[in-house]
Amino acid sequence: MVQVEQDIMSANQRHADVNRRVFAGRGIFVINLVSSPGSGKTTLLVKTIEALKGEFPIGVIEGDQQTGLDADRIAATGAPAYQINTGKGCHLDAHGVGHALEHLPDLRGGLLFIENVGNLVCPAGFDLGEAHKVVVLSTTEGEDKPLKYPDMFYASDLMLLNKADLLPYLDFSVETAQGFARQVHPGMECLTLSARSGEGMEAWLEWLRQGVTAASATAKPKVLLSEGT
Amino acid sequence: MVQVEQDIMSANQRHADVNRRVFAGRGIFVINLVSSPGSGKTTLLVKTIEALKGEFPIGVIEGDQQTGLDADRIAATGAPAYQINTGKGCHLDAHGVGHALEHLPDLRGGLLFIENVGNLVCPAGFDLGEAHKVVVLSTTEGEDKPLKYPDMFYASDLMLLNKADLLPYLDFSVETAQGFARQVHPGMECLTLSARSGEGMEAWLEWLRQGVTAASATAKPKVLLSEGT
Numbered sequence: 001m002v003q004v005e006q007d008i009m010s011a012n013q014r015h016a017d018v019n020r021r022v023f024a025g026r027g028i029f030v031i032n033l034v035s036s037p038g039s040g041k042t043t044l045l046v047k048t049i050e051a052l053k054g055e056f057p058i059g060v061i062e063g064d065q066q067t068g069l070d071a072d073r074i075a076a077t078g079a080p081a082y083q084i085n086t087g088k089g090c091h092l093d094a095h096g097v098g099h100a101l102e103h104l105p106d107l108r109g110g111l112l113f114i115e116n117v118g119n120l121v122c123p124a125g126f127d128l129g130e131a132h133k134v135v136v137l138s139t140t141e142g143e144d145k146p147l148k149y150p151d152m153f154y155a156s157d158l159m160l161l162n163k164a165d166l167l168p169y170l171d172f173s174v175e176t177a178q179g180f181a182r183q184v185h186p187g188m189e190c191l192t193l194s195a196r197s198g199e200g201m202e203a204w205l206e207w208l209r210q211g212v213t214a215a216s217a218t219a220k221p222k223v224l225l226s227e228g229t
Numbered sequence: 230m231v232q233v234e235q236d237i238m239s240a241n242q243r244h245a246d247v248n249r250r251v252f253a254g255r256g257i258f259v260i261n262l263v264s265s266p267g268s269g270k271t272t273l274l275v276k277t278i279e280a281l282k283g284e285f286p287i288g289v290i291e292g293d294q295q296t297g298l299d300a301d302r303i304a305a306t307g308a309p310a311y312q313i314n315t316g317k318g319c320h321l322d323a324h325g326v327g328h329a330l331e332h333l334p335d336l337r338g339g340l341l342f343i344e345n346v347g348n349l350v351c352p353a354g355f356d357l358g359e360a361h362k363v364v365v366l367s368t369t370e371g372e373d374k375p376l377k378y379p380d381m382f383y384a385s386d387l388m389l390l391n392k393a394d395l396l397p398y399l400d401f402s403v404e405t406a407q408g409f410a411r412q413v414h415p416g417m418e419c420l421t422l423s424a425r426s427g428e429g430m431e432a433w434l435e436w437l438r439q440g441v442t443a444a445s446a447t448a449k450p451k452v453l454l455s456e457g458t
Contacts, residue, residue, distance in 0.1 A: 004233050036266040037349045037378060038370025064377045065350060088380065090319065090350035118377070119350055120266045121294060121319035140369035140392065141267025148293045148347070149266060151317065163369065169398050 012126055015094035019129025022101070023112070027219025029211040030112045032130035034152060036145075037118030039138040040162045042070045044195040045113055049077045051205055056212055057110030061100045063092040063117045070115060080104050091123040092116050098129075109216040111208060124151040131211060132157040139163045139170055143177040150184040158189045160204065165194040241355055244323035248358025251330070252341070256448025258440040259341045261359035263381060265374075266347030268367040269391045271299045273424040274342055278306045280434055285441055286339030290329045292321040292346045299344060309333050320352040321345050327358075338445040340437060353380040360440060361386040368392045368399055372406040379413040387418045389433065394423040 023030050033041050042062075049058050060081040062070040071083035082103040084096050097114060104112075114130060116123040124133075135156035137145055140163055146153040153159065159181050161174060178190045191207070193200030252259050262270050271291075278287050289310040291299040300312035311332040313325050326343060333341075343359060345352040353362075364385035366374055369392055375382040382388065388410050390403060407419045420436070422429030 036347065036370075037374055038265055038367065066379050067373070067376045069373055069377065088354070090348070117350065118265065119319070119348055121346065121348055122351065125317070138267065138369060140367060140395070141265075144296070144298055145266055147296045148298065150295050166369070166395065166398060169395060 009125070012094050015098055016127035016129040019094055019098050019101075022098075023129060023131075023215075024218055025220050026106065026108045027216035028107050028110055028112050029208070029215035030114065030128075030130040031208075031211075032114045032116060032123075032128050032133045033136060034116045034120070034123045034133055034156065035118060035136035036120050036138070036141060039118070039136045039141065040195050041115050041118070041136050042073055044136065044160070044162060044193075045115060046073055046077055047195045047198070047201065048113075048205065048208070049074070049079045051201065052111070052208065053078065055209070056216075057105070057107040059104045059107045059110070059112050061092075061097060061104070061112070061114045063115060065089070065117060086117055090117060090119050090121075091126050092128060093126055094128050108222065109212070109219060111212050120145065120149040120152050124149075124155045131215065134158045134160060136160045136162050137177065137181075139166055139172045139174075139177075143173055143180060146177070146180040146184050153181050153188070154185045156185070156188070158191065158207065161190065161192040162195055164192050164199055165197040238354070241323050244327055245356035245358040248323055248327050248330075251327075252358060252360070252444075253447050254449050255335065255337045256445040257336050257339055257341050258437070258444035259343065259357075259359045260437075260440075261343045261345060261352075261357050261362045262365060263345045263349070263352045263362055263385065264347060264365035265349050265367070265370060268347070268365045268370065269424050270344050270347070270365050271302055273365065273389070273391060273422075274344060275302055275306055276424045276427070276430065277342075277434065277437070278303070278308045280430065281340070281437065282307065284438070285445075286334070286336040288333045288336045288339070288341050290321075290326060290333070290341070290343045292344060294318070294346065315346055319346060319348050319350075320355050321357060322355055323357050337451065338441070338448055340441050349374065349378040349381050353378075353384045360444065363387045363389060365389045365391050366406065366410075368395055368401045368403075368406075372402055372409055375406070375409040375413050382410050382417070383414045385414070385417070387420065387436065390419065390421040391424055393421050393428055394426040 074081035133156040300310040303310035362385040
C-alpha cells in the first residue's frame with residue numbers, strides 16, 4: 001500500500017516537473033487555487049479575469065467531479081477555459097493538467113489559473129507544476145480551518161479570506177483566522193477581500209501582476225523553444 | 230491499482246457490516262454527518278445535543294485531519310465525544326469507527342453522531358455502518374454543489390440546508406438547491422434550518438427522534454448480547 005502511494009506520488013512529481021519546465025519556458029505564471037467547495041473560487045476568478053483582461057493572456061483549467069458549470073462561467077468572460085471532470089477523483093493531478101494545456105491557446109507571458117476540486121485535504125499533496133498554491137478561505141467557514149486542515153495551509157503561499165462582505169453578519173475574526181494560518185505556516189501572506197463586492201481586490205490583482213511580470217522575464221524566445229524541446 | 234482499491238473497499242465494507250450489527254444489537258441510531266469544511270456541522274451537533282439532552286443517550290465520534298477542537302466543543306455539552314485525527318487521511322473508515330466505539334459509553338437505545346472529515350468527495354465512498362449519511366450544505370456554498378459533487382448527494386438520505394439565517398444577505402435559492410439535490414438523488418429529503426438562530430431545528434429533531442425510536446425497537450436484551458456474541 002505504501003509502495004503504491006509512493007509510485008503515484010513520484011509519477012505525479014515527474015509530470016509536475018515537466019509542467020513546471022513548460023511554464024517556465026513560456027513565462028507563464030501559474031496559480032493552483034485550492035479551497036473547500038463553495039468558498040467562491042469561480043466567482044473570484046471571473047472578477048479577477050474581468051479586471052485584468054487586456055493586460056496579458058489569461059487561461060483557466062477547471063477541476064470538478066462533475067459538470068462543466070465552472071468552465072462555462074469562465075468562458076463567459078472571454079477567457080479560454082478547459083474543464084477536467086475527475087469523476088470519483090478528489091483532486092487534479094499533474095498528468096491531467098499537462099494534457100489540459102493542449103486544449104488552451106498559448107498563454108506566453110501570461111497567467112494560468114488552475115481551479116482545483118473543492119477539497120481542503122487531497123489537493124495539498126499533489127504538485128501540478130504551479131508557482132504557488134493559493135488557498136481561499138471563506139469567512140463563513142470559521143476561523144479554525146487552518147488548524148484542522150494544516151497540510152493545505154502549509155502547502156499554500158497565500159491565503160485569500162473571501163466573502164469579507166458577509167463579516168457584519170458572522171461571528172468571524174479575521175485576526176484569529178490569520179493567526180491560525182500563520183501558526184501552521186509562519187510568515188504566510190494573507191489578503192482579505194470580497195469577490196462579490198470588490199473590496200480588497202486591488203491587492204490581489206497587484207500580487208498577480210507582480211507574479212506575471214517576474215514569470216514572463218524567464219520566458220525563452222519562441223523560436224528557440226520549438227527548436228530546442 | 231484497481232486491485233488495491235478493491236481490497237481497501239472490501240475490507241472497509243467488512244468492518245462496516247460488523248459496526249452495523251453492533252449498532253442494531255444495541256438499538257443505536259447512527260448518523261454519518263458529511264459536508265464541506267465549515268458548513269457548520271459541529272455547531273449543528275452542539276445545538277442538537279442541547280435540545281435532545283435527557284431524552285436518550287447521545288454520543289459523538291469526531292473526525293478531523295488535526296486538532297481536538299470539535300470534540301472539546303461537543304464535550305462542553307456534557308455528551309461523550311471521541312476524536313479521530315486522520316492525519317493525511319481525507320475521510321473516516323469503518324475500522325477506525327469500530328475502535329472509537331471502545332472509547333464511548335454504552336449508547337443503547339440512543340443516538341450516535343459520526344462527524345466526518347469536512348470533504349464533499351472522499352467520505353461518500355466509505356460506509357461506516359451508519360443508518361444514514363446526512364449531508365449538510367451551507368447556504369453560503371452556492372446551489373450547484375449537488376451537481377458538482379453528485380456522489381455525496383446520492384449517498385446521503387437527507388440534505389440539511391444550514392445557515393438559513395444568512396439567506397437575506399446571499400444570492401441563494403433554496404428551491405434551486407433542493408431541485409439540484411433531487412436531480413442527482415430523486416426523492417431525497419431536504420430540510421432548511423439555521424443551527425445558529427434555531428429556525429427550522431424542530432423538524433430535524435423530530436426526524437432524529439423517529440429514527441431513535443425505530444432503531445431502539447430492534448435492540449437485543451443486553452444479557453443475550455453478552456452471552457451470544
